Amino acid sequence: MDDAQAKRIVEALLFVFGEPVGLKRLADAMDGCTVPQVRQYIETLNQEYASSGRAFQIQEVAGGYQLVTDIQLAPWIRKALASPKPDSVSKGALETLAIIAYRQPITKAEMEAIRGVDVTAALDTLVERRFVRVTGRKESAGRPFLYGTTSEFLHHFGLGSLEALPPMEHPTLLEPTEADAEPSTQQQ
Amino acid sequence: MRYEVSADIYEGPLPLLVELAKQHLIDIFLIKLVDLTTQYLAAVKASGVDLNQLAEPLPLLGSLIALKARSLLPRPDQPAEEDEVPISLEELERRLKEYEQFKTVAQLLAELHALQHQHFTRAPGEEPQAQPSTEAQAGSFDVSIAELMGAFAKVLERASAAVYEVQAEPWTVEMKVQELRVLLTVRQQVRLLELLTPDKSKLELVVTFLALLELIRQRVARAFQERAFGDILVACRDAAA
Numbered sequence: 016m017d018d019a020q021a022k023r024i025v026e027a028l029l030f031v032f033g034e035p036v037g038l039k040r041l042a043d044a045m046d047g048c049t050v051p052q053v054r055q056y057i058e059t060l061n062q063e064y065a066s067s068g069r070a071f072q073i074q075e076v077a078g079g080y081q082l083v084t085d086i087q088l089a090p091w092i093r094k095a096l097a098s099p100k101p102d103s104v105s106k107g108a109l110e111t112l113a114i115i116a117y118r119q120p121i122t123k124a125e126m127e128a129i130r131g132v133d134v135t136a137a138l139d140t141l142v143e144r145r146f147v148r149v150t151g152r153k154e155s156a157g158r159p160f161l162y163g164t165t166s167e168f169l170h171h172f173g174l175g176s177l178e179a180l181p182p183m184e185h186p187t188l189l190e191p192t193e194a195d196a197e198p199s200t201q202q203q
Numbered sequence: 204m205r206y207e208v209s210a211d212i213y214e215g216p217l218p219l220l221v222e223l224a225k226q227h228l229i230d231i232f233l234i235k236l237v238d239l240t241t242q243y244l245a246a247v248k249a250s251g252v253d254l255n256q257l258a259e260p261l262p263l264l265g266s267l268i269a270l271k272a273r274s275l276l277p278r279p280d281q282p283a284e285e286d287e288v289p290i291s292l293e294e295l296e297r298r299l300k301e302y303e304q305f306k307t308v309a310q311l312l313a314e315l316h317a318l319q320h321q322h323f324t325r326a327p328g329e330e331p332q333a334q335p336s337t338e339a340q341a342g343s344f345d346v347s348i349a350e351l352m353g354a355f356a357k358v359l360e361r362a363s364a365a366v367y368e369v370q371a372e373p374w375t376v377e378m379k380v381q382e383l384r385v386l387l388t389v390r391q392q393v394r395l396l397e398l399l400t401p402d403k404s405k406l407e408l409v410v411t412f413l414a415l416l417e418l419i420r421q422r423v424a425r426a427f428q429e430r431a432f433g434d435i436l437v438a439c440r441d442a443a444a
Contacts, residue, residue, distance in 0.1 A: 033325040070300065083322035092323045102314060106309070113309040115272050148347050154423055172312060173319035181311045 018056075019046060025056045026082075035170065037078025076175055077169035106143075111137040112146055115182055116168070118149050120161035138162070146171065206260040208242060210234045221263045224270055231271045241262060308356065374407050379414030387424055387439040393434040 016024075024045050029036065039048045045053070057080055061073050074083045084092060104112070111134045114126050126134045141147040148162035164177070174180060206217045212233050223229040225272040243264060245280055247257055293313065346354075386393060398415065399408050425440050 030325070041413065043428065064351070072322075076319075081324055083324050086318070086321040089321040089323070096293040096323075104313065106313075109313050109316075110305055113312055114303045116312070117305070129298070129305060131298075142349060145350075148349070171319060172315045173322070181308055181315075183308055 016035070016045075016046070021045060021052070022059060023057045025053060028080040029080060030056075032081065035077050035081045037079045041080070044158055048184060074173065075175040076164055077166040077171055104146075105140070106139070107132075107134075108137040108140045110163075112141055112168070115147050115162050116164050116177070117183060119163035120153075121163075122153050123161040126160060126162075206246075206263075208239055208257075210238050217260050217263050221267055221270075224267060225443070231267070234267070234271075235267055236271060239267070328364055346426060375408040375412055376417060378414045379411050380417055382419055383411075383414055383437075384423065387418075392436055392438040398437065 025041060025177055028044060030156070038053050041053045042048045042050050059074050062073050063069070070085055070088055071082050072085060073080050107130075110130060111126055114129050115121055118125070118129075123134060123138060138147070142149075144167075145160050145165055146168040148165050151161045152158040153161050154161045168174075169176065169179075208213060208217050208220060210220075213223075217239075218228070224231045224234070242252055243260060260267055263401050281361065295432070383398070386398075395415075398411055403411070415424065415426075419426060424437055426435055
């Protein structure tokens with residue numbers, strides 16, 4: 016299979032799937048294709064879309080790739096789908112989400128220490144919308160739940176991975192109360 | 204009318220005195236409360252008309268007394284209160300700064316969210332068929348109890364079969380076949396309408412009729428008319444033969 020054909024297959028597969036597909040899965044579907052090759056095809060496709068002004072682009076999101084429409088077409092699509100404006104996330108929930116995203120895994124008490132207010136409602140919203148979930152329990156008094164973000168979160172915020180989070184300008188000092196400092200890879 | 208007081212170091216409206224004392228701008232120990240109270244008593248005795256006006260200074264005087272009483276007490280409370288708030292100014296500043304940063308990234312996240320929702324994909328759930336094996340390789344993760352509960356709730360929502368009671372069948376074809384056999388042995392010949400009387404339930408009528416057909420099929424019974432338009436009769440085949 017030549018490159019042109021392989022590229023077409025990648026395009027077709029991305030068209031068929033409604034959600035992000037991993038490179039590995041794409042490569043597996045195409046005999047004799049490696050992951051770097053698939054990534055190359057995706058890049059080429061994206062360049063072609065951009066240069067020829069097509070309606071699509073391939074987006075890296077939540078550890079996979081998906082075919083999405085161009086942002087400029089949103090008004091028409093929304094009208095045709097009769098879909099209301101995207102449900103927004105409240106400020107409190109967003110702040111809580113940001114804290115979880117950058118500090119995960121983190122307990123509710125630790126979030127509240129940062130925000131200075133009760134986060135029960137915000138946390139409930141986030142769990143309900145599947146942006147965060149319980150990832151474990153902290154081995155401290157009371158064994159409180161630890162929360163972390165989900166791939167749904169990456170999906171809804173257009174992030175390829177946690178590394179793609181916007182960097183916090185100044186890396187914050189660690190909580191003095193935080194006995195077990197988290198391997199905060201997501202901050203780099 | 205303002206209630207004015209005069210003490211050694213203060214002369215003026217009472218509310219101002221209370222406010223000054225609260226702000227520690229005036230030393231409460233230099234105010235003789237007894238002066239104030241005697242003045243008040245004198246005022247009460249003098250006028251004694253407008254209760255409202257007389258009552259007005261009372262809470263203020265009371266709070267002055269409370270203030271003084273509290274400052275008279277030794278202060279073991281003070282260090283305890285400080286224990287509750289061990290945050291140093293630097294720590295407070297650091298926390299505020301940290302929170303500010305989170306507020307900033309929260310704003311960024313809001314923008315990302317809005318942006319991402321300008322992109323449309325094919326409707327989710329149109330994935331041809333999930334391949335669990337490859338899915339697992341792509342990085343599986345454990346499902347939390349909340350997600351399990353959520354999934355189960357969805358299944359329950361979709362469950363469409365109505366709940367109904369299973370009832371024991373009151374009549375079966377076998378039962379009716381037996382009955383008819385006995386009846387035909389005894390009576391040799393029965394009118395069809397005798398078998399299928401209207402007082403029976405529809406179900407019993409159906410079952411009886413099926414039993415009759417079964418007997419006819421087995422050539423145990425036969426149905427016949429003696430004349431055109433006459434009653435249909437059921438008879439035992441042996442007897443008829």
